Amino acid sequence: MIQDKFKNWKHITKLDPDREHTLALIEQVLHSGTDAIVIGGTQGITAQKTARLLEMTRTVVGSSLPICIEISHLETIQPGADGYFVPVVLNAGSVEWLIGAHQKALTSFSFILEHLNIDLNKLLIPEGYIILNPYSAAAQKTAANTELTAVDIISYCLLAQYLFKLPIIYLEYSGKLGSLDIVSQIKRHTKGTRLFYGGGITTPEAAYDFAQYADTIVVGNVVYQQPELLKSIVEAAKT
Amino acid sequence: MIQDKFKNWKHITKLDPDREHTLALIEQVLHSGTDAIVIGGTQGITAQKTARLLEMTRTVVGSSLPICIEISHLETIQPGADGYFVPVVLNAGSVEWLIGAHQKALTSFSFILEHLNIDLNKLLIPEGYIILNPYSAAAQKTAANTELTAVDIISYCLLAQYLFKLPIIYLEYSGKLGSLDIVSQIKRHTKGTRLFYGGGITTPEAAYDFAQYADTIVVGNVVYQQPELLKSIVEAAKT
Numbered sequence: 001m002i003q004d005k006f007k008n009w010k011h012i013t014k015l016d017p018d019r020e021h022t023l024a025l026i027e028q029v030l031h032s033g034t035d036a037i038v039i040g041g042t043q044g045i046t047a048q049k050t051a052r053l054l055e056m057t058r059t060v061v062g063s064s065l066p067i068c069i070e071i072s073h074l075e076t077i078q079p080g081a082d083g084y085f086v087p088v089v090l091n092a093g094s095v096e097w098l099i100g101a102h103q104k105a106l107t108s109f110s111f112i113l114e115h116l117n118i119d120l121n122k123l124l125i126p127e128g129y130i131i132l133n134p135y136s137a138a139a140q141k142t143a144a145n146t147e148l149t150a151v152d153i154i155s156y157c158l159l160a161q162y163l164f165k166l167p168i169i170y171l172e173y174s175g176k177l178g179s180l181d182i183v184s185q186i187k188r189h190t191k192g193t194r195l196f197y198g199g200g201i202t203t204p205e206a207a208y209d210f211a212q213y214a215d216t217i218v219v220g221n222v223v224y225q226q227p228e229l230l231k232s233i234v235e236a237a238k239t
Numbered sequence: 240m241i242q243d244k245f246k247n248w249k250h251i252t253k254l255d256p257d258r259e260h261t262l263a264l265i266e267q268v269l270h271s272g273t274d275a276i277v278i279g280g281t282q283g284i285t286a287q288k289t290a291r292l293l294e295m296t297r298t299v300v301g302s303s304l305p306i307c308i309e310i311s312h313l314e315t316i317q318p319g320a321d322g323y324f325v326p327v328v329l330n331a332g333s334v335e336w337l338i339g340a341h342q343k344a345l346t347s348f349s350f351i352l353e354h355l356n357i358d359l360n361k362l363l364i365p366e367g368y369i370i371l372n373p374y375s376a377a378a379q380k381t382a383a384n385t386e387l388t389a390v391d392i393i394s395y396c397l398l399a400q401y402l403f404k405l406p407i408i409y410l411e412y413s414g415k416l417g418s419l420d421i422v423s424q425i426k427r428h429t430k431g432t433r434l435f436y437g438g439g440i441t442t443p444e445a446a447y448d449f450a451q452y453a454d455t456i457v458v459g460n461v462v463y464q465q466p467e468l469l470k471s472i473v474e475a476a477k478t
Contacts, residue, residue, distance in 0.1 A: 086402060088402065088403075090338065090342075092334065093334070094334065095331065095332070095333065095334060095337060098334060098337055098338065099329065099337065099398055099402070102398055102402060103329075103391075103394050103395055103398050104394075106394040106397045106398055106401075107390055107391060107394040120397070120401045121401060124401050124402065126401075126402045126403070151346055152342070152346060155342050155343075155345040155346040156342055158345045158359070159338055159341055159342050159345055162345075162359045162360060162363050162365075163325060163327065163338070163341060163363065163365045163403075164327075164365070164402075164403040164404070164405075165403070165404040166403075
């Protein structure tokens with residue numbers, strides 16, 4: 001079951017439906033040693049782009065790597081993935097990105113899902129996102145309050161663990177390298193939760209540093225900028 | 240552990256720190272057959288009133304009934320209760336009552352709690368509140384969106400179960416009797432979650448009706464208005 005499997009992932013490769021992909025690029029991902037592919041993005045996401053990327057990835061990867069979708073928009077809900085990550089933006093500025101969009105999605109799909117007798121518990125993995133780069137598209141879209149001290153972030157972690165039983169805390173610096181000091185402090189307060197780190201990892205050195213504290217590092221942009229580095233980044237993360 | 244015990248409660252008596260209590264009244268509660276006392280309210284709550292009511296209740300009840308506090312304000316966090324319910328208002332109009340206040344509370348208390356080596360998982364019980372009476376103090380305080388169809392409410396229930404793993408869905412009509420039809424519809428979508436109902440139960444007939452669908456009914460005002468009815472209300476709820 002995907003809920004157990006993801007706990008062993010040290011490295012995730014995130015593919016953006018809004019980018020162009022070649023079969024050769026996805027093969028490079030497959031052979032990089034990464035533990036899973038997650039399809040997700042913030043801008044320009046459509047159902048067609050998501051479905052096309054899922055199909056293309058499945059063609060190359062088959063069942064040799066898990067392929068998940070991160071449900072950032074209603075349009076990303078496409079059948080055929082191995083699991084679905086659901087971001088809950090803990091520091092969002094409005095109810096919409098905390099639970100509003102999720103409630104609307106469930107309103108649209110719940111009756112269909114019940115009729116199909118699909119057990120959502122086996123498919124959905126909620127992620128407690130904390131968005132920390134104020135200039136990122138994700139921060140702007142969710143009106144995230146990024147002015148947070150380490151204590152603020154730790155209290156979000158406690159909230160995620162004790163109130164919502166979220167299995168993942170996701171520190172998202174989206175496009176820029178975050179503070180290793182913050183990540184190391186947070187790590188001490190995430191017992192029973194997986195700590196994901198994403199943002200700005202484009203070298204093996206950065207992968208090594210952040211993978212010391214984060215349970216899982218998520219790498220995205222480098223796939224499009226310097227795909228030849230991916231393999232050494234994965235190796236560094238797993239050292 | 241309180242997390243398991245509360246699942247067997249059919250009837251809860253809610254006592255409001257902002258009201259006057261006599262020892263005789265609390266004795267009446269003790270002998271009514273109710274399963275637990277929860278201390279909680281919306282208006283005029285102070286630390287002193289909460290602590291005083293907890294002490295008075297404990298004096299009368301001892302350990303023969305569980306006494307919990309519902310943490311509606313920072314001031315209600317007082318030591319000595321058997322458990323702490325934490326309302327998460329799913330249909331709140333702002334982030335504050337969803338998680339904002341909770342995060343601030345954890346910011347204030349987390350380091351103390353860690354030093355005391357208290358396991359919050361054993362003390363805290365989050366409740367997924369859905370506030371349905373637009374004229375109630377709770378609805379106004381949380382700017383709750385009470386214009387909800389049965390489908391909307393069901394999607395909140397799914398959200399509570401699948402994303403946040405909340406152990407309780409609490410339909411709160413606060414002061415007025417709710418729709419039995421809504422409660423019966425919701426009951427069919429709360430597998431794995433306890434369904435609490437609160438609001439307007441002042442007769443054994445109403446207790447009987449709502450206890451058919453709700454797992455637990457919560458009774459408050461009647462304690463102050465017609466305490467002599469409490470025993471028959473508890474009996475009706477348990478029939």
